[in-house]
Amino acid sequence: MFHPYFLVASILLNYFIGLLATTASNNGGFTVELIHPDSPKSPFYNANKTFTGRLNKYYPNALQSQVTALNAQHLMKVSIGTPPVDIYGIVDTGSDIVWTQCVPCDGCYKQINPMFDPQKSSTYSDISCQSGQCRLIDSATCSPQNLCSYTYVYADASIAQGVLAKEKVTMISTSGQTVSLDIAFGCGHNDTGTFNDHEMGLIGLGGGSVSFVSQIGSIFGSNRFSQCLLPYDTDPSIASKISFGNDSEVVGDGVVSTPLVAKEDKTPYFVTLEGISVGDTYVPFNSSRKLSKGNVLLDSGTPQTIMPFDFYDPLAAEVQRQIAMDPIKDDPDVGTQLCYRTKTNLDGPILTVHFEGANVQLMPLHTFVPLKDGVYCFAMQESDGDVGIYGNYAQANFLIGFDRETMKVSFKPTNCTKQ
Known part of the structure; x- marks a missing residue:
C-alpha cells in the first residue's frame, strides 16, 4: 500500500471481491x-x-x-x-x-x-x-x-x-x-x-x-x-x-515486453530485474549469486521504488557520483534519503531499468520527486527484503500492459497527460 515513503507489504488477508460497471467495445474491451x-x-x-x-x-x-x-x-x-x-x-x-x-x-x-x-x-x-x-x-x-x-x-x-x-x-x-x-x-x-x-x-x-x-x-x-x-x-x-x-493490448513503436513470473502468491505481478544502468554504468541486481526470477513486483499503489539494500546501496552511490552537487545532510525532514537542494527540477542522470528482455528508460521526472520546496529526493528506497517493488513514480508516462493470457508486461513511452 500506498503512502509516500512507506513500504507496505506482508498482508495478512490477501483478498477481496470487487467488480465495477463495465462497457464493452466492438471487440470486447x-x-x-x-x-x-x-x-x-x-x-x-x-x-x-x-x-x-x-x-x-x-x-x-x-x-x-x-x-x-x-x-x-x-x-x-x-x-x-x-x-x-x-x-x-x-x-x-x-x-x-x-x-x-x-x-x-x-x-x-x-x-x-x-x-x-x-x-x-x-x-x-x-x-x-x-x-x-x-x-x-x-x-x-x-x-x-x-x-x-x-x-x-x-x-x-x-x-x-x-x-x-x-x-x-x-x-x-x-x-x-x-x-x-x-x-x-x-x-x-x-x-x-x-x-x-x-x-x-x-x-x-x-x-x-x-x-x-x-x-x-x-x-x-x-x-x-x-x-x-x-x-x-x-x-x-x-x-x-x-x-x-x-x-x-499495448502495441506499436517503442514497445518492450518482459515475462510475468508465476509464483505461489497470485496477487503480485512479478517480473525479473537484471540490473539498472546509471548513465553508462551498469549496476547488477545481484552480483554475488544467481539471479532469482520474479525478484521485483509492479505496484501502482506504492509510490517509491523499493529495492533490497545490497542492490540499492551501490545504485544510490552511483547516482550520487554522477550528480555534480552535494547531497543534503543533517536535515530531519530528509533523514537518510538521497536529496538535493535546487530551485528547479533536478537534472539527474538517466537510469535504464533492465528487465528480462526489456530496457525501460527513466528520466529525472521518474527518479527524483519533491519532498518540500527546493528539495528533491531520489524516488527509490532500500529495504531488508529479497524482493523489490517497482512503484508508481517509475511507472509514470508509460503505457503499461498487463497481459495475463500471454503472461507478459509491456512498456511503451507515452505522454499520459495526452491520453
Missing part, C-alpha cells in the same frame, strides 16, 4: 480513466460456472471515470448504490481488495467526502458467512449477525475492516450512457492508518482470482489491462487512463 475472469471462484459465477452479474447492456464505446492524482496516488471515481454515491478509490496493482468506508465507521480515518451509507441504498445487501464468497477468504470471521467480516492489515499498521456486501456500481460511458453492474465489495467500518482524507477506499487490480481484473476476465474479450499513470504533481484536472479487454 473497455476503458476506465484513472484519478493503477472467468474464474469459477468468482462471486459472479454460480455452481454451474454461469456468470451471474447483471449488466443493463453492452455499449460499443468506452467507459470512463474521473481521475484525481493526489499525494502520489491515483484515485478512480465510481458510483455505488441506489441512489448512486461517488467513491474515490486508490488503484492498486499490488492487491486484490476493493473496499470503501461505510456508515457507521467508528474510529475510522477522516475523509472529506461523505461516507457510503448502506441504509440509504435500495440495492445494498449483506453477504452471509455461509456464502461462497465468504468461504474464499482465509481470514474471514462470522459476526454475531451472521455477516462475513474481513480484515486487511498492512505492514505500516494500516488496517481495513468491514463486512462483505453486494451493491450496484454505476458509471458513465463516453457517450453519456449509464452502465451498471451488481458487485460484491467491502463495506469498511473500522479503517485506520496512513490513508489520507481524499482516499475513500481501494480498487485492487492484482492477479488473484477475486480481483477486479480477474472477475472481468474473458467477459470483455481478454484477460488483460493497461494503464497510463500521470507523473507526480500533475494538475488534478488532467486524467490518465486504465483500459480492460482486447482494446488494452
Whole structure:
C-alpha cells in the first residue's frame, strides 16, 4: 500500500471481491480513466460456472471515470448504490481488495467526502458467512449477525475492516450512457492508518482470482489491462487512463515486453530485474549469486521504488557520483534519503531499468520527486527484503500492459497527460 515513503507489504488477508460497471467495445474491451475472469471462484459465477452479474447492456464505446492524482496516488471515481454515491478509490496493482468506508465507521480515518451509507441504498445487501464468497477468504470471521467480516492489515499498521456486501456500481460511458453492474465489495467500518482524507477506499487490480481484473476476465474479450499513470504533481484536472479487454493490448513503436513470473502468491505481478544502468554504468541486481526470477513486483499503489539494500546501496552511490552537487545532510525532514537542494527540477542522470528482455528508460521526472520546496529526493528506497517493488513514480508516462493470457508486461513511452 500506498503512502509516500512507506513500504507496505506482508498482508495478512490477501483478498477481496470487487467488480465495477463495465462497457464493452466492438471487440470486447473497455476503458476506465484513472484519478493503477472467468474464474469459477468468482462471486459472479454460480455452481454451474454461469456468470451471474447483471449488466443493463453492452455499449460499443468506452467507459470512463474521473481521475484525481493526489499525494502520489491515483484515485478512480465510481458510483455505488441506489441512489448512486461517488467513491474515490486508490488503484492498486499490488492487491486484490476493493473496499470503501461505510456508515457507521467508528474510529475510522477522516475523509472529506461523505461516507457510503448502506441504509440509504435500495440495492445494498449483506453477504452471509455461509456464502461462497465468504468461504474464499482465509481470514474471514462470522459476526454475531451472521455477516462475513474481513480484515486487511498492512505492514505500516494500516488496517481495513468491514463486512462483505453486494451493491450496484454505476458509471458513465463516453457517450453519456449509464452502465451498471451488481458487485460484491467491502463495506469498511473500522479503517485506520496512513490513508489520507481524499482516499475513500481501494480498487485492487492484482492477479488473484477475486480481483477486479480477474472477475472481468474473458467477459470483455481478454484477460488483460493497461494503464497510463500521470507523473507526480500533475494538475488534478488532467486524467490518465486504465483500459480492460482486447482494446488494452499495448502495441506499436517503442514497445518492450518482459515475462510475468508465476509464483505461489497470485496477487503480485512479478517480473525479473537484471540490473539498472546509471548513465553508462551498469549496476547488477545481484552480483554475488544467481539471479532469482520474479525478484521485483509492479505496484501502482506504492509510490517509491523499493529495492533490497545490497542492490540499492551501490545504485544510490552511483547516482550520487554522477550528480555534480552535494547531497543534503543533517536535515530531519530528509533523514537518510538521497536529496538535493535546487530551485528547479533536478537534472539527474538517466537510469535504464533492465528487465528480462526489456530496457525501460527513466528520466529525472521518474527518479527524483519533491519532498518540500527546493528539495528533491531520489524516488527509490532500500529495504531488508529479497524482493523489490517497482512503484508508481517509475511507472509514470508509460503505457503499461498487463497481459495475463500471454503472461507478459509491456512498456511503451507515452505522454499520459495526452491520453
